[in-house]
Amino acid sequence: MAIIIRYVVEHKGVEKFVTADKKEADKYDKMLDLADNLSEYIEAKGIELDAAILEELSVMLAKNSVALGKLIKGTSAKQVLDEDTAEVITLDKKKA
Numbered sequence: 001m002a003i004i005i006r007y008v009v010e011h012k013g014v015e016k017f018v019t020a021d022k023k024e025a026d027k028y029d030k031m032l033d034l035a036d037n038l039s040e041y042i043e044a045k046g047i048e049l050d051a052a053i054l055e056e057l058s059v060m061l062a063k064n065s066v067a068l069g070k071l072i073k074g075t076s077a078k079q080v081l082d083e084d085t086a087e088v089i090t091l092d093k094k095k096a
């Protein structure tokens with residue numbers, strides 16, 4: 001008999017990510033928290049977007065927060081895109 005430890009990340013009551021790696025689960029959870037904060041900020045600035053689009057935009061920005069920070073500091077988009085090797089993670093991605 002084997003014991004399997006799985007970390008499940010739930011967001012707004014929906015299972016979003018499953019992994020055996022605690023650090024990976026924590027990282028994903030932190031990204032979702034950042035996405036929530038970004039959504040709230042975008043809405044507070046008066047930008048009206050469909051809820052699904054707002055969520056997708058916020059998650060994309062959160063996943064790419066390092067690149068976004070470089071852009072804010074003045075690095076060109078071309079240079080950031082050339083350096084960008086981040087894996088694209090969808091909200092529905094699940095690992096065992």
